[in-house]
Amino acid sequence: MSECFKLGVIGAGGHGKVVADTAERAGWSEVVFFDPRFGPIQQTHAHWQLLGLPEEAHAHDCDGYFVAIGNSQARQQWGEWLLGRGLPLVTLIDPDSSVSQYAMLESGVLVVAGAVINADTHIAKGVIVNTRAAIDHDCRIGAYSHVCPGTALAGSVTVGKHSWLGIGCQVRQGASIGSNVTVGAGATVVSDIQDGLTVVGTPARSQ
Ligand SMILES: CC(C)(COP(=O)(O)OP(=O)(O)OC[C@H]1O[C@@H](n2cnc3c(N)ncnc32)[C@H](O)[C@@H]1OP(=O)(O)O)[C@@H](O)C(=O)NCCC(=O)NCCS
Structure with a gap:
C-alpha cells in the first residue's frame, strides 16, 4: 500500500x-x-x-x-x-490475516484479523471476510456478500452476490450458494443452495 x-x-x-x-x-x-x-x-x-x-x-x-x-x-x-x-x-487487509498471493481481491473488500484466504480464490467487490473466516482454494465469493466470523468454506465453493454466510457456518467443498442467500449461524451446507433462500441446521435446509 x-x-x-x-x-x-x-x-x-x-x-x-x-x-x-x-x-x-x-x-x-x-x-x-x-x-x-x-x-x-x-x-x-x-x-x-x-x-x-x-x-x-x-x-x-x-x-x-x-x-x-x-x-x-x-x-x-x-x-x-x-x-x-x-x-x-x-481494500483493507488486517496484517494478522493470511491472504494468498494467488488470491484476487477486488476493491472495497474487508479482511479482518485471523481470516485466511487461500490460493486462486476470487473475492469480488465490497465483500466482508470477517474475523477468523477461512476461505480455502479456488472459491468465488460474489460482490457485497458477507462471510461472517468463524465460518469455514472448503475448496471450490461458489457464493453469489449479496449473500450472508452466518457466524460459524461451514460449507462443503464444491458447493454452490446462490445470490441473496442467508445461511444461518452454525449451519452446515452440504449441497447447493438456490438464490434467495434462508437455510439453517446440519445439514442446512430451507427455513
Ligand atoms: C437464520 C436467521 C437469519 C433466522 O433469523 P429469523 O428469521 O429472525 O429467525 P428466528 O430467530 O425468528 O427463528 C425462527 C426459527 O428458526 C430457528 N433458527 C433461527 N436461526 C437458526 C439457526 N442459525 N440454526 C438453527 N435454527 C435456527 C429458531 O430457533 C426458530 O425456530 P422455532 O420456530 O422452532 O422457534 C438467524 O437466526 C441467524 O442465524 N442469523 C445469523 C447471525 C449471524 O451470523 N450474525 C453475525 C453477524 S457478523
Missing part, C-alpha cells in the same frame, strides 16, 4: 469500529467517519472523528475511502457513489 494517510469511512456503527481498527493496523495513520448521525451534538464515533454526512465525504480530501455498512445494498450504493466521483475505494 502506498501513501495511506487519511481514510474516510462511510458508516459509523459497530462494523465501522472494526473497519477503523483494521485500517490503523494496516498502516492508515488517520481514520475519519461520515454518517447520517453527524450533527452539532455528535462529532465523534468512539475513538475517531465524525466529520460529516456521507454525501459530504468527497469534500474532505481523504487519501482513500471505505464503506463500513453491514447492509449489502447500502454498501453497494455508497461504494458506487464513491467510484462514480472518481474517489479511491480501497
Whole structure:
C-alpha cells in the first residue's frame, strides 16, 4: 500500500469500529467517519472523528475511502457513489490475516484479523471476510456478500452476490450458494443452495 494517510469511512456503527481498527493496523495513520448521525451534538464515533454526512465525504480530501455498512445494498450504493466521483475505494487487509498471493481481491473488500484466504480464490467487490473466516482454494465469493466470523468454506465453493454466510457456518467443498442467500449461524451446507433462500441446521435446509 502506498501513501495511506487519511481514510474516510462511510458508516459509523459497530462494523465501522472494526473497519477503523483494521485500517490503523494496516498502516492508515488517520481514520475519519461520515454518517447520517453527524450533527452539532455528535462529532465523534468512539475513538475517531465524525466529520460529516456521507454525501459530504468527497469534500474532505481523504487519501482513500471505505464503506463500513453491514447492509449489502447500502454498501453497494455508497461504494458506487464513491467510484462514480472518481474517489479511491480501497481494500483493507488486517496484517494478522493470511491472504494468498494467488488470491484476487477486488476493491472495497474487508479482511479482518485471523481470516485466511487461500490460493486462486476470487473475492469480488465490497465483500466482508470477517474475523477468523477461512476461505480455502479456488472459491468465488460474489460482490457485497458477507462471510461472517468463524465460518469455514472448503475448496471450490461458489457464493453469489449479496449473500450472508452466518457466524460459524461451514460449507462443503464444491458447493454452490446462490445470490441473496442467508445461511444461518452454525449451519452446515452440504449441497447447493438456490438464490434467495434462508437455510439453517446440519445439514442446512430451507427455513
Ligand atoms: C437464520 C436467521 C437469519 C433466522 O433469523 P429469523 O428469521 O429472525 O429467525 P428466528 O430467530 O425468528 O427463528 C425462527 C426459527 O428458526 C430457528 N433458527 C433461527 N436461526 C437458526 C439457526 N442459525 N440454526 C438453527 N435454527 C435456527 C429458531 O430457533 C426458530 O425456530 P422455532 O420456530 O422452532 O422457534 C438467524 O437466526 C441467524 O442465524 N442469523 C445469523 C447471525 C449471524 O451470523 N450474525 C453475525 C453477524 S457478523
